[in-house]
Amino acid sequence: MTPQEPLSLDALTAIDGLLTDEERLIRDTVRRFVRERYLPRAAELFAKEQFAVDLIPEIAAMGLLGASLKGYGCAGMNAVSYGLALAELEYGDSGLRSFVSVQGSLAMYPIWRFGSEEQKNKYLPKMAAAELIGCFGLTEPDAGSDPGSMKTRARLDGDSYVLTGTKMWITSAPICDLAVVWAKVDDGDASSIRGFIVERGTKGFETPTIHGKMSLRASPTGEIVLNEARVPKENVLPGVVGLKGPLSCLTQARFGISWGALGAARACYEAAVAYTRERVQFGKPVAGKQLVQEQIVEMAMDIAKGQILALHYGRLKDAGSITPVQVSFCKKNNVGLALRAARKARGLLGGNGILLDYPVIRHALNLESVYTYEGTDEVHTLILGNALTGHNAF
Amino acid sequence: MKILVALKRVADPDNANKVKIPASGEKIDTTGLEWKPNPFDEYALEAALRLTENGTQPKVRAGEVVVVTFGPKETETTLRAALATGADRAIRVDASDDKLDGDLVARALKALVEKEKPDVVLMGKQAVDGDSNQVGQILAELLDWPMATFAATIREEAGALLVGREVDGGVSTLRVKLPAVVTVDLRIVAPTSVYSTKTPSTHKYNDGVRFAALPAIMAAKKKPLVEVKLADLAPDQALKVSYHGFAAPPARKAGIKVKDVSELVSKLKNEAKVL
Ligand SMILES: Cc1cc2nc3c(=O)[nH]c(=O)nc-3n(C[C@H](O)[C@H](O)[C@H](O)COP(=O)(O)OP(=O)(O)OC[C@H]3O[C@@H](n4cnc5c(N)ncnc54)[C@H](O)[C@@H]3O)c2cc1C
Numbered sequence A: 001m002t003p004q005e006p007l008s009l010d011a012l013t014a015i016d017g018l019l020t021d022e023e024r025l026i027r028d029t030v031r032r033f034v035r036e037r038y039l040p041r042a043a044e045l046f047a048k049e050q051f052a053v054d055l056i057p058e059i060a061a062m063g064l065l066g067a068s069l070k071g072y073g074c075a076g077m078n079a080v081s082y083g084l085a086l087a088e089l090e091y092g093d094s095g096l097r098s099f100v101s102v103q104g105s106l107a108m109y110p111i112w113r114f115g116s117e118e119q120k121n122k123y124l125p126k127m128a129a130a131e132l133i134g135c136f137g138l139t140e141p142d143a144g145s146d147p148g149s150m151k152t153r154a155r156l157d158g159d160s161y162v163l164t165g166t167k168m169w170i171t172s173a174p175i176c177d178l179a180v181v182w183a184k185v186d187d188g189d190a191s192s193i194r195g196f197i198v199e200r201g202t203k204g205f206e207t208p209t210i211h212g213k214m215s216l217r218a219s220p221t222g223e224i225v226l227n228e229a230r231v232p233k234e235n236v237l238p239g240v241v242g243l244k245g246p247l248s249c250l251t252q253a254r255f256g257i258s259w260g261a262l263g264a265a266r267a268c269y270e271a272a273v274a275y276t277r278e279r280v281q282f283g284k285p286v287a288g289k290q291l292v293q294e295q296i297v298e299m300a301m302d303i304a305k306g307q308i309l310a311l312h313y314g315r316l317k318d319a320g321s322i323t324p325v326q327v328s329f330c331k332k333n334n335v336g337l338a339l340r341a342a343r344k345a346r347g348l349l350g351g352n353g354i355l356l357d358y359p360v361i362r363h364a365l366n367l368e369s370v371y372t373y374e375g376t377d378e379v380h381t382l383i384l385g386n387a388l389t390g391h392n393a394f
Numbered sequence B: 001m002k003i004l005v006a007l008k009r010v011a012d013p014d015n016a017n018k019v020k021i022p023a024s025g026e027k028i029d030t031t032g033l034e035w036k037p038n039p040f041d042e043y044a045l046e047a048a049l050r051l052t053e054n055g056t057q058p059k060v061r062a063g064e065v066v067v068v069t070f071g072p073k074e075t076e077t078t079l080r081a082a083l084a085t086g087a088d089r090a091i092r093v094d095a096s097d098d099k100l101d102g103d104l105v106a107r108a109l110k111a112l113v114e115k116e117k118p119d120v121v122l123m124g125k126q127a128v129d130g131d132s133n134q135v136g137q138i139l140a141e142l143l144d145w146p147m148a149t150f151a152a153t154i155r156e157e158a159g160a161l162l163v164g165r166e167v168d169g170g171v172s173t174l175r176v177k178l179p180a181v182v183t184v185d186l187r188i189v190a191p192t193s194v195y196s197t198k199t200p201s202t203h204k205y206n207d208g209v210r211f212a213a214l215p216a217i218m219a220a221k222k223k224p225l226v227e228v229k230l231a232d233l234a235p236d237q238a239l240k241v242s243y244h245g246f247a248a249p250p251a252r253k254a255g256i257k258v259k260d261v262s263e264l265v266s267k268l269k270n271e272a273k274v275l
Helices: A009-013 A021-047 A053-061 A079-092 A094-114 A116-126 A246-277 A290-318 A323-349 A350-354 A360-372 A377-389 B012-018 B039-051 B071-086 B102-114 B135-143 B214-222 B261-269
Strands: A134-137 A153-158 A160-171 A176-185 A192-198 A221-232 B001-006 B009-011 B036-039 B065-072 B089-094 B120-124 B147-157 B160-167 B170-177 B178-186 B225-230
Touching: A009 A021, A009 A246, A009 A290, A009 B261, A021 A053, A021 A079, A021 A094, A021 A153, A021 A360, A021 B071, A021 B214, A053 A094, A053 B225, A079 A094, A079 A290, A079 B071, A094 A116, A094 A134, A094 A176, A094 A246, A116 B065, A116 B261, A134 A160, A134 A323, A134 B170, A153 B039, A160 A176, A160 A192, A176 B214, A192 A221, A192 A246, A192 B147, A192 B214, A221 B120, A246 A323, A246 A360, A246 B001, A323 A360, A323 A377, A323 B071, B001 B039, B001 B102, B009 B071, B012 B039, B036 B039, B036 B071, B039 B065, B039 B071, B039 B120, B039 B147, B065 B071, B065 B160, B071 B089, B089 B102, B147 B170, B160 B178, B170 B178
Parallel strands: A134 A176, A153 A176, B001 B065, B001 B120, B065 B089, B089 B225, B120 B178, B147 B178
Antiparallel strands: A153 A160, A160 A221, A176 A192, B009 B036, B147 B160, B160 B170
16 A cells, blocks of 8 residues: 655644634745745755855845834734744754844844834834844853843943943854944943944954854854944933843744744654655665654654644734743743754654755754753743742742 | 736645545545645746836836636635735636636636736646646637747737747747737746846846745735626636546556666567567
8 A cells, every 4th residue: 555645744733724814825935935045055054154145135025034023114024924934944944044033033123122213213124124234242251041140341431332341152243234232331230231233343343253063054153342342322222221121132032933943843854754754674664663653743743732832822922912931931842842853853864864965963953052042941941930930040 | 018817726736646536536526635826827927027027126016917817715815925926916707616617717818808908918838737738829819819838938029029939949939919828838937038128138037936025925915806707707608628537547556677788678678568
């Protein structure tokens, strides 16, 4: 008997029936974009540690940058559509999705949410059109999970602030035209933290690239070195003071990541199903072996549940009532399941599982970064633990 | 330039093995099928958009593209996707898939063309479900318009289209006076296949069908989409094609492996008897 066509994950969750025509069309359009424009180059970009800079104008033309923001040249799409688009981008590569997340949720969002009308008009339309690339500088060499301990300082001097400090692990820093940098003001503590728009060309602002990453190789990561960088007073984001500024950006980005991770997981899952259906050992395809099926089934169930969770919280976000704790739940759950699925798929492909000819090892390696950035898995456990018990364990 | 593009939805060709035929063999069971626009029709739409713009400024329209499909309410999804991709207006002719054939569709299109008065009707060379390859040709005949089939390139000239068709042994180039019917082949979406008079000949398109911008997808529901009754276009709905039965193609038998060339030659000679 010829084996039946495998059921797709989308069919298993019956997700199409839960989406509007518009949402499906957005998903299918980004899916085709990634398949035609990114996947043929994905392995090479990863191998060569290159970002597909030439695709940036196309990504912008599709309206993917700042897509969930309203006005100022942004697409203004709902959270579910945005999530679906990010999942498709990450089906291509976590680096591709990271670029879009950082531009929209971490660089444009703080300007959109906390910026002055002048700042919004000056930067947002150009950022949506990718005429200006942004990045988000929060993490420092000695301040990761605990951003409140940051050392970067801004000192008011006449009509400008003078910034000094080093930011570390900053996505898109090497290619950015502007950075949203978070710094403590004068000798203040975490409650003095403010956001500054620092433009490329500012004296004392440099962005050396971090080389040798074995993960997210197709995304440029760098430092931001601020050496008495002088920024006009008008470049301070007026709308927020304290840690809640950067943290509210992270809530936006984390929501997107919890969708994005599903895309990476689906890519690994599909590769594993296709491979094990073809690969014959002991006289039959290994997909016909119970131990293999158990892994396929666990992957599919995990991804399907993650999908339903993301959709539920996406609808909640569109209704305006999602909380940061729920976003932590979604990020931890979905990145965790994606990483497990990638590792399972890696094993199911045998030796081929470590070759870049298949997407699996690339996703498995990428997801190690996704596990760590935007709040490590442990940090989200602590956020949830605090909410569920009432005891802060940080 | 005003262009009418006919679009048909077909069962997703990537999932063709989901097509089921009940034991009676009366018809194809369409439950559970995923629908996609016929790829050749998507190419026709891409060609139509290229002919109604300056390729260097694709956001500015320089002409009108009207898309039409025949089918039940759900086929409006196909039309909305076309509107999102750039078509200006859409028409759904309300009809049931199994009560249509190429002749009836062509007769209804003729009536629509007489109302809409496009300069060009652009269509896919065939739909990948029935592979009939008829509607464009019948329509041109009914309208008594010039026709070019299997277009691989189109260049707009004053009052005419210069159409390159890939034929055995080369390219045949036709100059068709407008109005005309043109059906397209897959190479029509190559980077330098289609030029309006506004697009500089140095311009290169991205290979393939363009991607709808996501804001355009959201704006598509504001573009006009009207429903027309089939009876208003074609009072006589008799079909010329009747289907007598459907059967799945026989499963392919496993091949054999040969040791060497001489065994291959001997088998071709003695068993397959092709040498
Ligand atoms: C590829 C990549 C891109 C990035 N892009 C950006 C960017 O664009 N902008 C930006 O600002 N940052 C970015 N980051 C930084 C990222 O957000 C940090 O790496 C992350 O917050 C963790 O900080 P850390 O690396 O200093 O680890 P640490 O905070 O030092 O953590 C080390 C370990 O200790 C654990 N830990 C820490 N505190 C606790 C605690 N209280 N209880 C229990 N366990 C704890 C952590 O979970 C982890 O396992 C990026 C990182 C990577 C890898």
